[in-house]
Amino acid sequence: MTQIALAAVTVLALSAPAGAEDWQATLDAARGQTVYWNAWGGDDRTNAFISWVGQETERRHGVRVAQVKLSDTAEAVTRVVSEKAAGQDSGGAVDMIWINGPNFLAMKEQGLLHGPFVADLPNARYLDLTPGSANTLDFTVPVDGLESPWRLARFVFNHDTARVDVPPATMAAFVDWAAVNPGRFTHPAPSNFMGATFLKQALIELVPDPAALQAPVSDASYAAATAPLWDWYEALRPNLWRGGTVFPENQSVLQQLLNDGEIDMAMSFDPASTAAAIAQGLLPDTVRVFVPEGGSIGNVSFVAIPYNAANRDGALVVANFLLDPATQAHMQNIEVLGSFSVLDPSRLDEAGRAAFAALPTAPALPTLEALGPTLLEPHASWMTRLTDDWARRYTR
């Protein structure tokens, strides 16, 4: 028995020299743990994928996953904060969070995250972690190894071709389209990240000096950068759905509106979601994806581990499993989740590449070329400023 264990350790040590013993220690400690993964629960396919992840990690490593379905990721952040407030610095209720942008920034600033841990994950070798790459910046905030990537997000629009022949080619063109088709388009409330991304997508196209967006916002830069945006929005808003007085809560509700025929165009942060929704019977099969001419915003979805997580080792095992090439290929499968992989194709081995090449395709699934260039997220401070300003202007 000891010899087999020793042999296993040796093999592991050979395949991943750095920290293999540490990793084995993590695997041992993780066995039998249940990881409470706090993730937004509004998408059934994501929920099913998370449940699949749990079955696989339990089978392979004896680590179970219980998804805590959030209606807003901030709920998990609040929970960790309340725990810290109560002095509960270990044994916390939240083991892992699907996190992004402002929530990550808030937790990082408050010192509520475990890590850095990403470089210690064996499967991190498939990631492009060179400084400045998409995996190392979350809304321009340095990741610093405090969160691990798991899926790629790209902002896209979709439209029902049965009702809309030619969708707007630029953000500016949305104003003209809405004037001709009043009440047939809207965006989620900017308090939701999808609605905020819609404003940011427009901001990037309309801003006089795009470079300003990569630096933290200042009063002067904000006023200059957003003046054209608000002019554009003032022209657009009266022709939005419900006259721009009511906004759907998130992109799922927006998709439901498109399915109900209340609007003709919607948006998503996942280029594959349209094809997936059609396969699920959740959208008419005439819906197609489009992006504005200059490209669209893209970012990476991460998982983070709170500093007081009760099942930290289990969470590390799950984070590592998410980066396994086979897992990522399964995730990119349009019949499963259809989210684009975060792995760097050039770092994959033969088997990994084959897994991705074998994936099925669908009519509503755009090619990577059709999506055009990826635009960088503005600094997180812009989003806060933008959504606050929107709330101040339009909450009546």
Next chain:
Amino acid sequence: MSGGAYSLWSLRAVALGCVSLGILAPVAAGMWQTVRAAFGSLPAIGAFGPDAGPWADLLAMPGLLAAVRLTIVTGLGATVLSLMVAIGVCAALHGRRSPRLAARVLVPFLAMPHAALAIGLAFVLAPSGWIGRAMAPWLGWDRPPDLATVNDPWGLALILGLMIKEVPFLLFVLLSALTQIPVRQQMAAGRALGYGRGMVWIKVILPQLWPLIRLPVMIVLAYGMSVVDMALILGPSNPPTLAVMLTRLFSNPDLRLLLPASAGGLLQLGLVIAAFALVWLVQRGLRVLGGCWVRRGRRGGWTEPGLALTVVVLSGLVVLGGLAMSAMLVWSFAWRWPWPALVPDSWSLRAWMAPAGGWGRALGHTVVIALCSAGLSLLLAIAWLEGEDRARRGRARWAEVLVHVPLLVPQVSFLFGMNILLLRLGLSGSLLAVIWAHSLFVFPYVMLALAAPWRALDPRLGRTAAALGAGPWRRLIGIKLPVLLAPVCAAAAIGVAVSVAQYLPTLFIGAGRVPTLTTEAVTLAASSDRRVTGVYASLQAALPFLAYLLAFALPAIVHRNRRDLRGQVPE
């Protein structure tokens, strides 16, 4: 006998102790944490008050005034309208329909959880919903009209949703209160003097009824002003009602917002207190003005159309509620159901087929929590009432009011503070904590349901048994409980229904680790798949309905050969 007297007294002491330590102390402690945070003292996030900063931040929130206005309009509006309809229907139908029959018709509506109803109603009312689809062919709509019939800025959909729940509740309360008033004789006297039926109700019966229904009306008012799940689904969003706004602030990533959120919790409490004060003022005013009005002696034949209208409104509410629940059941079996089809294009069992992945666990939690909290509350209520009997003391009115404190104080005002305490005790997020949190809200309803029939029990039964040598426990188990089986079952069913419907306590105290059908349904209400939401909403509605069904069936079966003990549910 003296030893006996001692133990008799102690049951009452135990019940009172449980209530004050288990219910009142935590609410007060939670409230205290909220007050501290509202004045800038929350050391965990580096806020060492006291200062007035949180209030300044709260007042600077965009849309705060509109949110406050909405809260007042929807809360007061729904309560006043519900009360008017309920009283009108009582007046119109009393003496014509059997109250027992009426009670049975109302049961599905009492059982229906707010969240499930709201989710279904949102689909029925939306321009692309059932009503819109039925009208489309006649009005030639090729796409849904651009009208805000749900989430409207005025909160009308929310008022409507609240009314569907509150009118049946108030009717139920009224029907049981009416048994204490000789309506038939007074009506005959009033009619003989030439008063219209509606006028007899307003001038004679209502003034006697009011003290009996004041507490339930206050509960409805407090609930309507601070409801979160229903307002989230049916109410406006930009801004939402104050309670929804605060729930969002409490879960905002910017932790400094916890302070203004706590200040908002106090504001919410202030609004409810102000509304209570308004009710009291109106009551005082009516006492003076109403007296003059009654003395003038107008006969008022004009009330008859008003009564008819309330019956029409009630029918409308019943139809809407029925449509809402059917809509979610149909959705759960649908595959494609696009506009403007009245029924799905294609059907599927897919949403129901994956209990392991989703609804199985939530259903399990919901059932366990509901049974435990209803069972606990029932035990405590019986102990309380029996203790009262044994101590031979009248009802402790002060204690009775205190029992209802959790229902009168807005949940959003004290739950966050209470959770901080639970965290310190290491209890947050456990099933036990959630069961206890539910009991806070279940117990008052169980008391409300059980107290009247318990006190109405013919005391001669007990005395006869005592004369035959039965001790207090034997009298309780052998006489009182069997005779009171129907109301005990009804109280248990109400407890289950209240527990199943709880949203905010499950969310805050459960730490998101104890998903129930309610929390999942509310989360899913903001998703893209109405078919899955339909499964959760249908299950959520089915559970309390089953409980009520059992509550009717059980006494009927056990007492099948005891005519006078069968199914005399609250009368």
